[in-house]
Amino acid sequence: MSKGVMIGATPAVFLFLIYLGYNIFPLAILVGIIGVSWMFLSRSGSPLRNNRGSRTKKKDSVPDLSFEDIGGQNRSKGELKEALDFLIHRDRINQYGIRPIKGILLSGPPGTGKTLMAKAAAHYTDSVFVATSGSEFVEMYVGVGAQRIRDLFQEARNLAKKKQKKSAIVFIDEIDIIGGQREGSQHREYDQTLNQLLTEMDGISANMEIQLLVIAATNRKDMLDSALLRPGRFDRHIVVDLPDKKARIAILNLHLKNKPLAKNVSVESISDETFGFSGAQLESLTNEAAIYALREKSEVIAQKHLSQAIDKVMMGEKTDREATQDERERVAVHELGHAIVSEWVRPGSVSQVSLSPRGQALGYVRHHPGEDRYLQTRKQIEEQIMICLAGAAAEDKVYQNRSTGAQNDYEQANRNIRMMIDAGLSDLGIINKEWVSNETLHRESSKILKELYNQTLHLLHRYTHVFEEGLHVLLQEEVLSGEQFRQLLKQYAPSSVSVSS
Ligand SMILES: Nc1ncnc2c1ncn2[C@@H]1O[C@H](COP(=O)(O)OP(=O)(O)OP(=O)(O)O)[C@@H](O)[C@H]1O
Numbered sequence: 254m255s256k257g258v259m260i261g262a263t264p265a266v267f268l269f270l271i272y273l274g275y276n277i278f279p280l281a282i283l284v285g286i287i288g289v290s291w292m293f294l295s296r297s298g299s300p301l302r303n304n305r306g307s308r309t310k311k312k313d314s315v316p317d318l319s320f321e322d323i324g325g326q327n328r329s330k331g332e333l334k335e336a337l338d339f340l341i342h343r344d345r346i347n348q349y350g351i352r353p354i355k356g357i358l359l360s361g362p363p364g365t366g367k368t369l370m371a372k373a374a375a376h377y378t379d380s381v382f383v384a385t386s387g388s389e390f391v392e393m394y395v396g397v398g399a400q401r402i403r404d405l406f407q408e409a410r411n412l413a414k415k416k417q418k419k420s421a422i423v424f425i426d427e428i429d430i431i432g433g434q435r436e437g438s439q440h441r442e443y444d445q446t447l448n449q450l451l452t453e454m455d456g457i458s459a460n461m462e463i464q465l466l467v468i469a470a471t472n473r474k475d476m477l478d479s480a481l482l483r484p485g486r487f488d489r490h491i492v493v494d495l496p497d498k499k500a501r502i503a504i505l506n507l508h509l510k511n512k513p514l515a516k517n518v519s520v521e522s523i524s525d526e527t528f529g530f531s532g533a534q535l536e537s538l539t540n541e542a543a544i545y546a547l548r549e550k551s552e553v554i555a556q557k558h559l560s561q562a563i564d565k566v567m568m569g570e571k572t573d574r575e576a577t578q579d580e581r582e583r584v585a586v587h588e589l590g591h592a593i594v595s596e597w598v599r600p601g602s603v604s605q606v607s608l609s610p611r612g613q614a615l616g617y618v619r620h621h622p623g624e625d626r627y628l629q630t631r632k633q634i635e636e637q638i639m640i641c642l643a644g645a646a647a648e649d650k651v652y653q654n655r656s657t658g659a660q661n662d663y664e665q666a667n668r669n670i671r672m673m674i675d676a677g678l679s680d681l682g683i684i685n686k687e688w689v690s691n692e693t694l695h696r697e698s699s700k701i702l703k704e705l706y707n708q709t710l711h712l713l714h715r716y717t718h719v720f721e722e723g724l725h726v727l728l729q730e731e732v733l734s735g736e737q738f739r740q741l742l743k744q745y746a747p748s749s750v751s752v753s754s
């Protein structure tokens with residue numbers, strides 16, 4: 254079976270772990286999901302991408318977008334406003350001899366509203382807004398990039414004068430492209446561009462006629478050249494993170510405001526199911542839901558449209574890729590495995606098992622997230638690993654063999670094992686990795702993997718009837734709702750294992 258086909262099942266587990274929300278390193282994982290969803294989004298040609306063109310518009314006077322138009326992000330907004338107050342109360346700052354803020358760096362995953370924040374900053378300070386993106390500097394001839402930077406700053410000053418404003422904000426998206434760490438003498442062109450930017454910033458002083466502020470955005474702060482982060486340059490860092498549940502509600506409400514919404518729609522439940530979504534993905538979700546409603550000629554956007562839109566944003570558009578009947582069966586078995594163990598670990602966690610091809614996937618399990626967790630015990634990590642392994646174990650149980658569809662599942666499992674060992678939670682105890690050989694680490698991780706795999710297989714063997722019934726429904730209906738699935742479990746699962754131990 255070709256690799257592409259059975260990749261099918263893989264995003265499921267990925268979403269799983271994220272949706273369980275049990276991670277010690279939430280950010281890493283969150284960035285992970287964004288990476289993954291982004292991958293799907295760009296493949297499916299989502300409207301999100303189309304936004305981009307207009308976002309990097311070069312010239313604008315004062316943007317008509319305020320902080321109220323940005324959902325959630327209260328901490329970042331607060332920090333940003335505080336920094337901006339320096340710009341507004343320039344005289345007072347001068348009086349105290351405080352050096353003006355010249356650069357603010359916004360960092361965070363894609364689509365979290367960094368561009369919106371920069372625009373709102375211009376609105377808040379009544380500044381003109383001039384924007385560019387690092388990507389515009391790619392493959393420019395030597396000298397052109399530096400000239401572009403010079404022009405940009407000049408443009409900002411000219412525009413402010415023309416509009417009779419006291420200040421201008423220069424926004425540079427994807428700053429990491431021009432401000433990435435230098436390696437030897439390569440990237441000479443970027444060097445010149447970066448140097449020009451630094452020169453412009455160094456030239457900003459408190460008593461200029463037009464006060465300039467540079468706001469830069471990146472989702473790879475670790476990549477930036479330290480010269481950029483020095484005092485007097487981008488010395489204010491504001492993290493713009495993925496929205497939490499409350500923020501997701503706020504963002505959804507903002508984007509649903511101008512749409513006909515059915516009365517019984519629960520925005521809260523949508524926010525529950527979109528853990529790890531960025532603002533941009535939430536916006537896309539509301540848009541897709543409206544399209545589904547329109548397609549059905551429904552007067553209002555109903556819960557089911559929103560629910561379909563979640564799948565679309567998460568996994569990509571439904572594809573009409575025809576899997577063979579054998580493949581469909583195998584994917585169904587695989588996903589049922591994930592779902593069974595997930596319910597065993599945390600009853601109520603499965604929100605949908607689906608056998609409809611979407612993006613690169615042939616099937617997937619969608620989860621209700623638990624509460625956000627930042628610490629976890631050995632048992633919890635082991636359970637996560639079991640959920641990962643359950644797809645392959647299910648195939649093993651039913652077919653006595655496995656396919657290539659579980660590759661990502663293993664990667665995810667291995668990441669968890671590494672975390673467990675690093676955190677001193679494995680049988681090796683607390684270790685200093687420098688003194689432990691790779692061989693020892695490898696042996697320990699294989700041992701964990703093997704034990705948990707056997708446990709998972711053993712557990713699944715007790716669910717034969719659930720597999721049979723679930724398979725039957727999935728092949729016919731393509732989806733099993735969380736409720737339906739739990740009903741099956743209630744009916745067919747051995748009572749001793751139906752609840753988490
Ligand atoms: N907090 C938010 N509130 C409302 N809408 C949001 C929010 N965050 C993102 N969006 C939506 O997502 C779109 C993209 O956001 P924006 O361009 O600001 O993200 P970004 O962080 O700059 O992304 P990138 O890193 O990809 O440039 C916005 O136009 C808006 O529709």
Ligand SMILES: [Zn+2]
Nearest residue numbers: 262263644662
């Ligand atoms: Zn899987």
